[in-house]
Amino acid sequence: MIKKKITHKRFTIYEIDALSQRMLQRVGLFGDKCDFCNKELPEGVIYIPILHYGCCTECFKEWHEEASYCDREREYEQEKIACLEAWLNYLYIDFETI
Numbered sequence: 862m863i864k865k866k867i868t869h870k871r872f873t874i875y876e877i878d879a880l881s882q883r884m885l886q887r888v889g890l891f892g893d894k895c896d897f898c899n900k901e902l903p904e905g906v907i908y909i910p911i912l913h914y915g916c917c918t919e920c921f922k923e924w925h926e927e928a929s930y931c932d933r934e935r936e937y938e939q940e941k942i943a944c945l946e947a948w949l950n951y952l953y954i955d956f957e958t959i
């Protein structure tokens with residue numbers, strides 16, 4: 862099950878389980894490497910719409926510590942969220958918002 866979260870810094874992120882990850886990789890939503898450290902993605906990744914990045918948990922934590930939300934980028938983030946959720950709908954992948 863995918864978990865959608867809004868972090869305390871207002872970023873929307875998705876925790877993606879291994880099966881959903883494989884399905885989303887197959888449709889090209891993200892690759893098989895972490896977009897930050899370029900290492901092979903483990904099973905279970907984080908998707909960050911505002912960057913359109915798929916990444917490992919460690920890289921996400923590092924990034925999130927430093928990042929600050931920029932309202933100018935909200936529109937881009939919303940577009941990527943809509944795109945991801947359209948794919949989830951199309952692929953019959955459920956997600957829960959927590």
Ligand SMILES: [Zn+2]
Binds near residue numbers: 895898916917918921
């Ligand atoms: Zn990484």
